[in-house]
Amino acid sequence: MPRIPAARALAPLRRALTCSNSIPFLATRAISTTPFPRALYKTRDGTKVAPTIPESQAVETEYSPSEEEIDALRVQEEESHGPGLAVPSQLVETPAEREAKALHPEYEPARSLQELGALPGVENWWEKEEHWGPESQFKGFARTGTQVQQEEPVIEVYLRRALVEVLALKQAGKWDEWATKAWPRRGDDQFRATLEMDITESGELKQDASHIVAELTTGESDSPSEGITESEGQEILAERQWDSSWAQIPLDAATKFALRKRVYQFSGYLIPDSRLGAAHNVGHLLALGCKKPKPAHLASILEQEGAYDALSNVKAHAQKISFVEKEKSIGRWKVIEEELKARGLPVLGASDAAPKHKEQRWIISTFRNVKR
Amino acid sequence: MAAKGIGCLSEAMGALRLASKPSHLKTITRSMATTTEASTANITRSVDTQTILNSWHPSSSVPVTIHAFPSLEPTSLEQFAVEHLYLPMRRDILHLAVVYEGDNTRLGTARALTRAEVRGSTRKVRPQKGTGRARLGSSRSPSLRGGGKAHGPRQRDFGTKLNRKVYDKAWRTALSYRYRRGELIVTEDGMDMAYPEEFELTPADKLKFGLRERYLAKYMREALMGLGLGKPDGRTLFVTEDRRTKLFEAMEYAGPSEGRALDMEDVDVKDLLETGKVVMERSVLKELIKQHESDLVSKVVINGFAPAGPQSGVKVLGA
Structure with a gap:
């Protein structure tokens, strides 16, 4: 997420720079808040949405744009509304420090993370449903969007x-x-x-x-x-x-x-x-x-063919049978579990105290020997 | 190599067996026709796919459907010669061709300095005798640190040779392999990607900061997925006559995991064998075949005419 020096509302400056649809944001140290971009975003159905600000970056002093400023933005919004895709109505560009100083003598760059504002990036713009409409979906000759049928x-x-x-x-x-x-x-x-x-x-x-x-x-x-x-x-x-x-x-x-x-x-x-x-x-x-769907596992092929019908003592499992499952099947697991608990031993897996790898075991054993 | 030879032999014997038993196949077909009780599904199921495929021995030509791109609508039908597009699989020839291409692609620029090339003095390091130490004539000896390399790599040509006729046959074998498996999709000439109208109408300055690139990448990925040419289908190679701006751009943004787009000049046998599907223009296919039929076309001119090779690209249906 691009971080930019946040600025106090510089409405006159911003209005002066409306020749393009890129609006610079400046920062002054006078406010150490984190204003978020006030640009409104156009969605596919034409409604305008303000970008949301993550809670972690929410600021104590909320920025409240003046009526005049909102009007200026709305005018731009109407102007930028035209044919085409749902795009961010205003792409925000940050002027270089030197330019910002030249434009506004009060400008002072932010010196800590908290003073910097965060803008929503455009990385995931097209991933949002409201931006990727039917106009962007590929239309081929055959049916698309669903699986190929070969049954x-x-x-x-x-x-x-x-x-x-x-x-x-x-x-x-x-x-x-x-x-x-x-x-x-x-x-x-x-x-x-x-x-x-x-x-x-x-x-x-x-x-x-x-x-x-x-x-x-x-x-x-x-x-x-x-x-x-x-x-x-x-x-x-x-x-x-x-x-x-x-x-x-x-x-x-x-x-x-x-x-x-x-x-x-x-x-x-x-x-x-x-x-x-x-x-x-x-x-x-x-x-x-047409093509018959091929089963993913050998076990399912054998099951479909009825390979086990004649074999009463053979069973196929999709996964490896664990020790616990084996014990459960013969009804011994309850006894084992009780006995383990009675001895204060972990029932499943190694306890947290147990060494996780061989090297750790060596270290522990060496340490014990030294103690003795 | 011996195992390969035996494999080829058994394959050939298998083909002979099939060829020598046409009456057996006919019997199967007749029995299907006379079975009236069975439902259609049963009848079709009783016909083995391999039996049908093995019973087909096209003598002169095979059908090739030409598709529109990117919709992939079949628009016309052409006939291509069997010698061009229905050659039997020859792994040995393909292997020769891929190794030949690999050898000739090697740059061979690795080079280390020998003791003669290493910078340094020619002065004897120390006297021959009397120091009690090993005799040393040159500071650039390979035994010393900073000395030359005794048997290091030298720049050279790794290129090998392959008979032109073998290489050309490998080309057509690769194309035939793709055709036989249904992995060769032939399109109309001028294949290029079509972007959505809304995208074309959007001004360029509204699609800055990677918005354009990300849009095209997503659009191309979805298009390939819809056409059965994307990553799950094993990637796709697009071959065009020259660089097509939109197609090449979109494929570049979609990334190598989705496939490649190449000019006709940049394609070789290995490229044809790599991806899941190969999509090429009709004129490209014809030109590639024309460039690789030296084993079919004689250079000997008789009465002022050189015998022409087999005919391909004969229009059967469509404009």
Whole structure:
């Protein structure tokens, strides 16, 4: 935190220096208080907040700016309000000692820590929520801000939706025009409508899909669909019970491109090109496009596989079993604990008096020997 | 080395085994098609990922999707030659190339003074005989403090040689390795970072005292995280044709823990293998391949024409 020589209210001087938005603060020894910057800070919603001062640096004599001074600051505040990010409205610069003396003959530099004022720095400015708004958040083509989805049910539902949309565009004769364009996400209604369509074994839609095409070829809706979770995906699969023939529909390069793009838009997972090349039908794409989450520990893999079901006397633990836990499991720990307490010995760990390392033990033993 | 040889041999034998059994793969596919009771999920699960990948033997070209940057929206599709972007993994060649680059990167400027170079008198330190002490001819002897170094480092060239065709193949093997693993993201030409509109509108004097740098660092980190290119994904190497102000600046502020941005001229095989992902422009990829295909292109001119190498960057879809 930058420490600056604090000054008595030098309103005339400050007003004289308002050519830039940097305001110097000076200090005189006449007051040994710690005034804090009186600059008001603009937040994202346009409200003005005075910086808070840490309690440790709170001063006995509180600085109270005059009405005139506040007005001057407010005028500046209005002037500095413009387009752009939420930035500190006034960045405070401290003049060098020589300049300060020249500007104000009464200036006397602070000679102790207490006389210095503390300003809130700008190190953590963007870490505050009110300064880092939606305008600063990155917007990519795919969903961002959440984890990439690679679960099988989710990818299967997205693939189904994408395939229906591709077939709908082909049905409407708009495929060539829309194959590489960015399709709008549209709302949840469109999601439901696409999942209700049936696909024939030859890779065509059974119903008329003009409403899907109409939605696709218009702009983005006000509340675009955010996709589905894994459990929602499982529910949809259980509800729809699509017959397996759609997995055998052969795919050409353009269709694979569109499916990959649409799946990426909703899931955030970019199917590698090498895998895309290897996929010849929807089933392949699904197998290559999703990934089962890998358990972090071997113990959990073995548990999932049911490796211990046949072994009644084997147990797997996530952590190493300590001495105390072993004793507890056979019911001896209570006895040990009582006996230790009865002898005035520490129950867990070494006592404070005990030497912590070997060298300390040597020193203690040497000292005892000398005493004897 | 023997172990490596055996490894390569077994790999090759494995590939032969797979190639010699196409009927086996076909059987699996047909059984899936005829199973009607099983749900879609069961069918897809029964198809092993490796089986599908191993059954794919592209003969001439592989697909490469071109993305917009920084949104990463897929915009077009191109075909690249198998000899350029789908070479089999050759660890031995990559090792040769990385060692070759390392050797040639060494400055070799370490140098110590010998007894002839050390400053000092040439006078004999003391008489040869009669002092009862050891004979000493020179104060600059390596045995004495302040004397020269007997076998110290001398400046020299540590550079080694590698056949041009081997090095070029290593380049394409590295690119192929990245492509195969889905770690090579190709973007449209002119890749650069786009800053938020609000940031561009903010006057520069409002972003003093490190506010600008901190803003860009945070924005870039979040963007990389959103694109799956950040630190948790193993960092990213951006390769552009020339220095792109915004991208290079933002990557510099985001720090080396997020990745690197390099000119095409500064990239070598080791750089391609280091980070989790490699993002490069389409023209850069084509140019790098063009610069490293000496083993595919003959210099011999027949009837006024030199036979051209395989074609890459053929547009399939998109503008």
